[in-house]
Each structure stands twice: as C-alpha cells, then as structure tokens.
Amino acid sequence: MGWPLFGETSDFLKSGQKFIKIRRARYGELFRSHILGCPTVISTDPALNRYILLNEGRGLIPGYPQSMLDILGKWNIAAVQNSLHKTMRGAMLALINPSMIKDHLLSDINNFMDIHFQHWNDRVINLQDKTKEMALLLSLKQVMSMNSGPKAEAFMLEFYKLVEGTISMPINLPGTSYRRGFQARENVLRMLREVLRERRASTDTHNDMIAMLLNDKEEEDGASVNSKLTDEQILDLLISIINAGYETVSTTTMMAVKYLHDNPEALRQLREEHLAIKRRKNPGETVNWDDYKSMKFTRSVIYETLRIATIVNGVLRKTTQDMEMKGFLIPKGWRIYVYMAETNQDNFLYPDFSTFNPWRWQEKNGDSLLYFMAFGGGSRLCPGKELGLVEISMFLHYFVTRYRWEEVGGDEILSFPRVVAPKGLRIKVSEY
C-alpha cells in the first residue's frame, strides 16, 4: 500500500485508470490501496457500487479528502449528513429544479448563449477555455446576477485556483496547489460576503439564487427550508453550487464537441435536430422548454459523452463502522472509492464499448439504466442533473446552428484525475 501518508497517491494521480486496471486484474473487483492520505478500498463492481450509493447512512457517509473539505468548506453539501444534508439539498433543489429551469433559468441561458457565441466566426478558439468560461459565467449569473466584466474576471481567477486545490495533497506550504486553493477560498468568501452585505444594504430587487436564499432566510416564516441555514452555511452552499456545476458541465461540453467532430454522422443528426427547432421559430423567438425536451438525440450524445469520457471517475464514501462487503472486511474509518469508469467500459452493458455510439441510448431509457452512475445515485443523486443537461444542450444548439469547425491542435486529452486537454483543444470556427 506504499508509504503511510502518501501511500500510492502519486501513482494513483499520475496514472489512475491504468493504476486501477492493473490492480483489478491482479486482485479482483475490490481491492485495497492507500490514496489521498487514507486507507481506501477501491470498488469497480457495478452492483456493489450501486448498493453503496443507495445505502448512505447505513454505515456509510461521504468520504471526500481533507483537501476538498478544507477548500470547499465544512458546510459544503457533499460533506454534510443527515438532517442538515436534507435541508441544504432542499434549499438547492428549490433553486434549480425543472420548473425553475423552465420558468426562469432557461431564458437567461438562451440570452447568455446568444451573446457567448458572438464573434466566433473565422477565429481559432481554445474550446477548453471557452467552455470553462461558459460554465462559470453562467453560474455567476444564476447565483448573483454577475455579468462578464472585471468583477467576474477576478472571481473566476480565484475560483479556478480553488478548484485546482480540491484534488491535491493537503500540504500547506508555499507554492502547493493546496495552499493556493485555500487562499483562493478565502478570497472567494470575501467576494461572496461582500455581495451578501450589498444585498442587505440595498432595496433593489434581484432575481437570482442569492436573492432567493436571503429572502427565504429573512422572512423566517418557519415554513421555509432555508431559514434554517446560517450565513456561513449559505456561503458554502453557494461555493458547492458553483463548483459542482462548473467542471462537470464545461468538460462534458468540450468532450461532446470533440466526439461530434470525430463522428460526422452523429454531428449531422444532431445538427438536423437543432436546425429543425430553429426552422420552427419566428425571428427573435428563443428555445423553450418543449423544444429542449424534444432534443432526444442531443440527450443521447450527452449521455454517450459522459459514459465514454467518464467525466466523473468516481465518488468517495467512508465507513462509520466495520463492514463486510463481498467477503471483504472494511474497517471503520476507511474510505471506499466507488469507481465508475470500469463499468462505463463494460462490454456486456455497452457492446463495442470504446466506440462513440449515441444511438445506443435511443434503444433504452437512459435514465433507467441501473448501472449508469454519471450523476451518482441514491440520496446524493446530482440535484443539478437537469440544469447541466439544459446548459450543455443549449451550448450545442447555438454552436452547431451557427458554426462549423475543425480541430487545429491541442487534441491530446488526459482522463485522470480530471478529464483535461493539457494544451487546450483548439478549433478553427467558421460560419455554418
């Protein structure tokens, strides 16, 4: 298991998927390691993974590493449990549930994409940078009505550092990602506190998540879920919302564009779906909820992207008591890494698994697929799933109906611990 503190962490971070494949071949679907500062059991068993996600509370709690807790905050939703988790989840779902998307968020997303895609013609675009900017700016707009400009730039700069620090060794020394991430958290908190202060000092009305959380809190009518949250909890909740939706949405979008580029027939069919929507519209009329719901092929493309790129490799849990799983004793306090990438490459579940094949999702109802855990499962099933799907679909809508593109460099993709294009995926864009 390597050295007690670092264990196999550097091997794991350097070559995660290979690291797991080799050990799985040697030891089976469940094996021990010592990663990110903790003894850990890694599970690649689909049925066991599903069981673990569905059984939080029964000896299992979230098990995110110290670096993540320090940087995302002790009140971040992925760390809290029991009734506080329910309260925070309720508060969050009130902000991003499908009827909120339909009635409020969708029209903002439309306006945002319309502007985001101006001036792409005849330019080389770093798609990784642009999708990151898209996801983060959209979040800032939804959370606090912040538009692009110097304030948003300053916030984004700090937030990128914060995110980098969440997967790092918790070594608080100058120059480490952890130290930078931790300092970035302090700066992000300062900026968010300032927004809360301004909101309280002003009588202006706003239509965003902070306004909803504060109104609910200040009404204190006892009936509202959020009135139970303190300011510090609200701040960590906001960081959770921005963080959880940022990298997942941006990376899935970038990879969907990449797979569409590499698969002309899929791109043709997807573009046709979006051109058909556009043809139905009068000038100036934007995409509505029914249009979004009709984007069946687009949804299949996104699911296939999530599967084949495995944007979220796995989730972490911790045991609160000794547990036996598949004849394996897992002591109290150990972590379990519920690893999903292997299941996504299972030839039985996904014949010809390495081929990008969005049509495979049309034969079955993607949502009901038991072992597809791209959005997690159980009581922590991603509350932003629909919002994420809407954002990616809308990005694709505006992109493919306005532009064609070719890759001109930076197409190397690393898949672990994050899916990234280290040199930025560059595309040359021209009008469609």
Ligand code: HEM
């Ligand atoms: C393609 C997009 C997305 C993917 C693949 C994704 C994936 C996931 C996964 C796998 C989990 C489970 C984590 C666990 O069990 O520990 C999760 C949880 C979560 N997601 Fe997402 N997510 C996406 C978009 C979003 C968006 C847009 C938001 C918010 C605006 C969001 C907010 C959250 C939150 C707050 C949690 C924690 C839920 C809890 O602990 O109860 N996600 N997501």
